[in-house]
Amino acid sequence: MAGGARYCLPTVATFAVSLLFLLVLDLPTTHSLSSGNDPVFFPSFTNVANGTNVVLLKDAGVGQGALQITPDTLTQISQLANKSGRVLLPKPFKLWEDVPATDGTNATTTYVASFNTTFTINIYRPNGTTPGEGFAFVIVPSLDAPPPGSEGRYLGLTNASLDGDPSNHLVAVELDTVKESFDPDDNHVGLDVNSVVSNVTANLTAFGIEIAPVNATNYTVWVDYDGAARHIRVYMSVAGKHKLSAPVLSAPLDLSDVVLQNSYFGFAASTGTTYQLNCVLAWNLTVEKLSDDDDGTPAWKLGVIIAAPVAFAALVVGLLVGLYMRRRKVSDDPSMLVAGTLKSLPGTPREFEFRELRKATNNFDEKMKLGQGGFGVVYRGVLQGENKEVAVKKFSRGSHGQDDFLKELTIINRLRHKHLVPLVGWCHNKGMLLLVYDYMPNGSLDQHLHGGRDRPLLSWERRYNIIAGVASALHYLHDEYDQRVVHRDLKTSNVMLDAGFNARLGDFGLARALDTDKTSYAEIELGGIPGTLGYIAPECFHTGKATRQSDVFGFGAVVLEVVCGRRPRCDVPGAQFLADWVWKLHGEGRILDAVDQRLAGPLDQGDAKRLLLLGLACSHPMPAERPKTDGIVQILSRSVAPPLVAPLRPAFVWPAGPIDEDENDDADHGTSRRLSRTSTSMSLSMTSSHYASSSGVTPKRLSREGPAGGHPIADV
Template sequence: MGAPPTLRRLASAAATLLLLLLLLHLPTTILSQVVNTTATTNLTFSFPSFDKSEQFSNLTVVGDANINQGALQLTPDTQNSVEYLVNKSGRVLLNRPVILWQDHPAPSTNSTTTADAAGKRVASFNTTFSVNVYRVHNATPGEGFAFIIAPDLQKPTQSYAGFLGLTNATLNGNPNNHLVAVEFDTVKQPYDPDDNHVGLDINNVVSNATASLTPFGIEIAPLNATNYTIWIDYDGGDRHIWVYMAVQGQPKPSFTVLNFSLDLGAHVSQNSYFGFSASTGSDYQLNCILSWNLTVEDLSEGNNVGGGMAGWKLGVAIGVPVAAAVLVAGLLVFFYMRRRPVRDDPSVLMDKLKSLPGQPKEFMFDELRKATNNFDEKLKLGQGGFGMVYKGVLPGDNPGEKIEVAVKKFSRDNSKGGQDDFIHELSIINRLRHKHLVRLVGWCHKNGVLLLVYDYMPNGSLDHHLFCDADTPLLSWERRYNIIAGVASALHYLHNEYDQKVVHRDLKASNVMLDASFHARLGDFGLARAIDVDKTSYTERELAGVPGTMGYIAPECFHTGRATRESDVFAFGALVLETVCGRRPRCDVAGFQFLADWVWKLHRERRLLDAVDPRLAYAGDYVAEDVERFLLLGLACSLPTPAERPTTAGIVQIISRSVEPPAVPPFKPAFVWPAAVPMDEDGESSRLTSTVVTSSYYASSSGWTPRYISTVEHVEAGDMPNSIVVKNDQPGRGGD
């Protein structure tokens, strides 16, 4: 029970009154200094686009780079001469250096940075830029680009191909490079995880930390040119860097694609330059920076407001009365806080979890480290937005017995967000009991490291079997049928049979695990949230942006920011089509961005069976009636209007053949927002307030914003009469 309203008002009023009394009795000159001590000074550079004149005023262009078509072309921007594109490298840098660290700074009470044991103070910064990487003639991309912090305005010679314009064969790994870069690499070298990854480079193109972007649904250089926004935040006090990436037009994600401990003061020159670099090799791509904003804490002399002896005397002058005021107000607030419920405190939640009946085992960290061979990369099973999963072997209860487990290590270990993610996942999974859900074995929370232990699934994830190489046995139709049925049963349990409604929010093939008998086990509840029984959706509070994975996200989620049971059903429909067709939801069929759009065309042409996985068709291993049943179900779940999608109860009945498959219109209905047509004062529907958007909106990898509207046209007669359709063109690549 919270504090009584009277007490809350008393605490708030008392704190405000004490502060006002204090300020009214301070001399005006003191008040001015009090205000100034809270100020911080930053250097900000903003380029909404780029003009050639910047080359002579704010930017330095080096090597094969250029400024053209309103963008920084880090490598030559042409499609006319292949010879001119290969083995090139370039840089574009701010032409003025920035002080990134200081030795033995004066004491400061206002800085967001802190000094380390040696007295070194490091500046914080954040940067945002948009980029487009374009495959010329749809060729194989190469090599990549990087955001860099460099000691000077030079570029090493012979820095093309895998050196990304950063180093060369002679300089690579030299600590005197004083270079730090965040690379976005499109070619797999022997030291890289794949050909689509982000990495942190320190004096070396062999990254200190890497992460594949594929699990995030991001492809740096897709066939259809896509604009991306990248955010890089660096905290000079915590000595930590965070990297975020999303399709342009989408908000900054809540999860990082890479984060790592980084002490800039130990690696870069005191006066360093910010900018970009890129290279091509025998393969090539166009690397275009479309816009750029950079904010850096100013460590130059005269900007340490409130520092030194004067600042210390000011602190003494006001410290005693402020302390007295804060103490009184603090006591009142403390008394109020004692009366508040503590259910949102992670440490209290953890204590409560320990006392829950049937609570999974709490493991010692050393046990799990030993079980995973110190989290050996060779034992990594997968990676997602919230952490990495490793295979582990634990001793059983009987002598000589060994138990295989999957250990999930959260990627945001030391942050409040990471603890919250851990608490959410643990608190939900702990109480779920269903044969088609992955079972939680235990957990560990030690020294800021967050770990969950699950049953090991020997047959991995569904996507591995659907999109495997030729050596992996074909997943039979019978198994696919049972897998879909199992996922449907698990989803129905989450939505309707558990005492709270649970919205999974990240239903996809990589989160469907397969046990030894190829039975489906729905897992990865890192995005799952429980909602009140009398509510229908979960409104985003912890996560900014749209949760989930592109291709599985329902169109309404881009407008509402809310996850619902209906959006889970949309993702299930994508999974059904994916499983039957053997194709990913973001379609690889020419002319279609989404698999559902292609299947809809086949449905209209009465050729649904043409959608079945060609490997199944070749083997003759499918039941035509069931294939059509599942494809119609998948289309019904993909309907743009949430209320028209089937419920999980209906889905289970359709899969069990107890009811007929749903009737699906021959043409995919338009996405209408708002979904529920509002009523006017006379009770009539007001059609003029709705916007009808074709599937190109939510199928577009770039999302939709008004500035990309290029045409407004009527739908052909027979498709959707009397409707206005708004289409969006693919955003330009920033220089052709």
């Protein structure tokens, strides 16, 4: 029966579509609903007549197939200065209306029309002179010419006495090329409401845009207004290029509070003591129709009446076809299986809509980027309506399997520890994966250690507490959580700092859970050794495995980096790695010389030595000699003495024997045996720490990161 039902669905859907078609044919003809406002479309202005297609006011004109909002003559330069003009459409548009409530009360609801406009401009500076003053797309109450005195800074909009008067009833999007006392700069876009002092501005240089460059450039401008949301967005790019995903300006705007119900669209511009040619080359405009002007019946009401049977038929079609397609799609589309699995995970946090995260990050604006790594980009965001700051990680997983991702998320969503970055939620949209974390306002640890003067220098007390916090988190992952979790990418850029500078270990993009009877996770068949050079234990280049002991090695690199203020791959003469240098100082009896010289204030030398010795113990070349996390936590709590560390760094010997004292995983031993056939037994002096290249195994997936935020640096 199930199979029969599936084959019947297209037939039923066809019947429903036919019903929908008949209902549409039977609709009454309504001019208001079918035509709406006729769109304005000017591919050029070659055949434009004043008063018919447009209204030219004051110093405006038409020439060379373009609207010249201010004079365009180049033969009489003196005629270009101190001018103002407007070009308006001759017909007004209804931009808002108050609709009475249907419940018999005197209440009304204000509906505001949406509109979209696109225009191409050329702001030309004659002979390369300094440009001035500005150009604007406008909504004005009448076909009046610009007022006297509207030249210069007033952009053909207002004058000294009218500026700021609510009775102006005007809105403008200005492109300003002169910096006045109230302007941020001489190359900005602004939203003007009844005044040339903009409510909101945005510097266009940041977008690679110069309004009036020496080499004349055509630009396309898009102005999108959402009447329901009362919001305006402005986009701009070189003509011929696509509309950018991020606006150059975005701001709230309720037209019903500013403009007259019936208002005019157009352009205004001015010149001052400096001048420019303000040319519009093409223009189109579409305005939403609110109501029928013939009988006064609001179009939205008529639309509801007419659309009801159509909506019902469409609903039937949608349900039937959707059911049929879903049966097929779930089996064919692995992304739907992923989404279903995500929703069924125990303890799974909140599921976000993609549009929520897009809005929170301002459409994943580059300005909101917090950092970038091998597994994706992290953006700062603010959840609308909650005023909650979050960090949104947008994955770029490449060929990494969805099954592996689900294993990772299964780990992350159940982890609960005060020194781990908490997961807030997730989103799965068209194969794109996003994770949402609590936002850490003090950024990452590496930014404070190496990020320059804009970051406060971490005090000794804070450094010690940060290390203790990371150790506590690592102990939780290794021994306290119900599964053993290997982080596999422990480094300072993955240690986040909350508002109180408490450490929060994050970025579990490489983390793996181990069964309790296993001690390692083999990666070699995935094509490389995961992690970051300087934090990777030497045995990983031979085994291709991540273990708890390789995590401890990474922790040791973090400890030394925090105490010394230097990266694991440092530039100290005679040492390629920081651990080599600290071990050398230890052998010479002056290990405290390794402490960050920038530290001011009191320094507990006993604690400093404790941390340096702990860092060296964790950096031991042989995995079995490194301390376990329970011992590390005890050392940091000062309940036990610092570890004893040999004055000379031991040699790395391979094969190393059991990597973990309780290793008993046959599969992992099998991987070790396969690798041992390609690597000869060797003993390497670790004085120079060239273990990465000496093993004969080349790491294929090392991330190389810059000072803060993961900017690439030269390969090593």
